[in-house]
Amino acid sequence: MSSTGTRTRTVGEHRQQVQDLLAGWLAEVPVRTETLGLEQAAGRVLAGNVRAPRSLPPFDNSQMDGYAVRASDLTAVPSPASVQADTVQADTVQLLVAEPIPAGTAAPALAPGTAAPIMTGAMLPAGADAVIPIERAVPDSFYPATEHSGATVALPAGIAAGQFVRPAGSDIAEGRVALAAGTRLGAAHLGLLAGLGLDSVTVRGRFRVLLLSTGDEVVEPGKPLAPGQIHDANTTLLSVSLREAGAEVTHSRIVADRPGLFLEQLRDDLRGHPADLVLTSGGISKGAYEVVRQALSAGGAEFLSVAMQPGGPQGIGTVDGIPFLGFPGNPVSCLVSFEMFLRPALSALTGMPAPRREIQAKLADAAASPAGKLQIRRGRYMDGAVELVGGPGSHLIHALASSNALVQLPEDTEHAAAGSEVTVWLLD
Numbered sequence: 001m002s003s004t005g006t007r008t009r010t011v012g013e014h015r016q017q018v019q020d021l022l023a024g025w026l027a028e029v030p031v032r033t034e035t036l037g038l039e040q041a042a043g044r045v046l047a048g049n050v051r052a053p054r055s056l057p058p059f060d061n062s063q064m065d066g067y068a069v070r071a072s073d074l075t076a077v078p079s080p081a082s083v084q085a086d087t088v089q090a091d092t093v094q095l096l097v098a099e100p101i102p103a104g105t106a107a108p109a110l111a112p113g114t115a116a117p118i119m120t121g122a123m124l125p126a127g128a129d130a131v132i133p134i135e136r137a138v139p140d141s142f143y144p145a146t147e148h149s150g151a152t153v154a155l156p157a158g159i160a161a162g163q164f165v166r167p168a169g170s171d172i173a174e175g176r177v178a179l180a181a182g183t184r185l186g187a188a189h190l191g192l193l194a195g196l197g198l199d200s201v202t203v204r205g206r207f208r209v210l211l212l213s214t215g216d217e218v219v220e221p222g223k224p225l226a227p228g229q230i231h232d233a234n235t236t237l238l239s240v241s242l243r244e245a246g247a248e249v250t251h252s253r254i255v256a257d258r259p260g261l262f263l264e265q266l267r268d269d270l271r272g273h274p275a276d277l278v279l280t281s282g283g284i285s286k287g288a289y290e291v292v293r294q295a296l297s298a299g300g301a302e303f304l305s306v307a308m309q310p311g312g313p314q315g316i317g318t319v320d321g322i323p324f325l326g327f328p329g330n331p332v333s334c335l336v337s338f339e340m341f342l343r344p345a346l347s348a349l350t351g352m353p354a355p356r357r358e359i360q361a362k363l364a365d366a367a368a369s370p371a372g373k374l375q376i377r378r379g380r381y382m383d384g385a386v387e388l389v390g391g392p393g394s395h396l397i398h399a400l401a402s403s404n405a406l407v408q409l410p411e412d413t414e415h416a417a418a419g420s421e422v423t424v425w426l427l428d
């Protein structure tokens with residue numbers, strides 16, 4: 001690639017180019033995986049299929065507190081004396097009460113003509129094939145431990161085999177794929193793995209980013225400012241965005257506006273902190289001291305203009321073969337560039353993060369937008385309507401912090417009327 005400096009691309013074209021750049025890299029480099037404890041794996045992406053090492057449930061068990069029975073014992077003709085006027089099921093059969101079965105024990109086989117008190121989750125005894133909830137028994141509460149001997153219970157006749165039984169393997173059978181490769185692991189997935197008895201899981205390595213903020217005026221937060229200097233917002237803004245998107249920031253720092261030194265330090269950083277992407281902020285537009293542009297134009301990077309505001313100036317390509325993206329220095333431009341280009345590519349290629357939710361909303365107030373550019377405004381979305389926060393300026397980081405949505409005013413829109421429908425990406 002060469003530096004043209006004049007090309008203008010659509011947002012869609014640039015998004016595709018970012019995705020192609022990263023896809024090409026990921027197809028070349030060996031797949032990295034790591035094995036983590038379940039809780040550490042939250043939000044990560046499963047490296048391979050996980051098969052169930054055992055069935056769930058592992059054994060036939062009761063869905064109710066009640067009596068485990070043989071359904072065939074309850075087909076007998078009921079005695080008129082056992083009929084209860086106030087029960088829904090009038091026909092009953094009298095069975096001998098067997099030893100109770102608490103959860104967590106293996107009960108002996110159920111003798112014909114008996115009913116064993118069984119608790120929810122307890123293993124069904126051999127021979128039993130149905131459970132009758134305690135509410136449907138007479139008496140409708142369990143006998144105290146001392147009173148089992150010789151006790152009987154009246155149970156409804158004509159019940160179906162299998163009733164209130166949770167059969168072994170009815171959730172998942174041993175050997176079946178429990179979770180497919182590429183699954184982003186949330187609470188339910190990890191709970192399933194725990195339920196299957198697994199205490200660790202192998203996930204894909206995170207996408208690694210070397211993050212460099214440029215500018216002689218840019219100073220680390222917490223340090224004093226000389227006249228003309230500002231604190232570095234972008235390192236924090238992009239680091240957190242990347243981490244929230246499931247990527248790993250291998251190293252970050254501020255680099256000075258000296259192209260020779262920039263390249264030297266960048267190579268040093270890459271040796272110490274291998275990365276899948278070099279991401280810079282600032283130093284790419286038309287100024288006299290555009291460090292990133294000057295340092296990387298002669299190599300594999302291109303600097304161009306995307307028909308978007310903010311975030312128009314963009315750099316893309318490679319540095320010593322490693323993917324490179326150069327975002328503009330204004331903090332809002334950085335965030336919008338991340339959301340419009342890098343985050344969607346990470347979603348598509350690494351399985352993390354989930355794409356932003358896109359909805360249509362009614363614009364609360366009229367807005368102007370530059371012709372031929374997709375304008376991304378910051379807004380507050382609530383109940384189907386979105387109100388713009390702050391102006392279009394890309395330095396308005398306080399307004400950005402007060403918003404929860406990116407509002408898109410398309411290339412062909414110069415005036416959006418109040419009440420018109422706009423596309424909104426929800427940020428939270």
Ligand SMILES: Nc1nc2c(c(=O)[nH]1)N[C@H]1C(S)=C(S)[C@@H](COP(=O)(O)OP(=O)(O)OC[C@H]3O[C@@H](n4cnc5c(N)ncnc54)[C@H](O)[C@@H]3O)O[C@H]1N2
Binds near residue numbers: 284394
């Ligand atoms: N003659 C032109 N000037 C500019 C153009 C243009 O087309 N022609 N484009 C403007 C647009 S749009 C943008 S966006 C910026 C992009 O410039 P750079 O990427 O070269 O960024 P810088 O000039 O280094 O910085 C821009 C702005 O952002 C502040 N900044 C930089 N880094 C940080 C940081 N880490 N934390 C907080 N703020 C930062 C910097 O001080 C500048 O105010 O160019 C326009 N100019």
Ligand code: MOO
Binds near residue numbers: 332
């Ligand atoms: O594109 Mo710049 O990001 O408008 O401010």
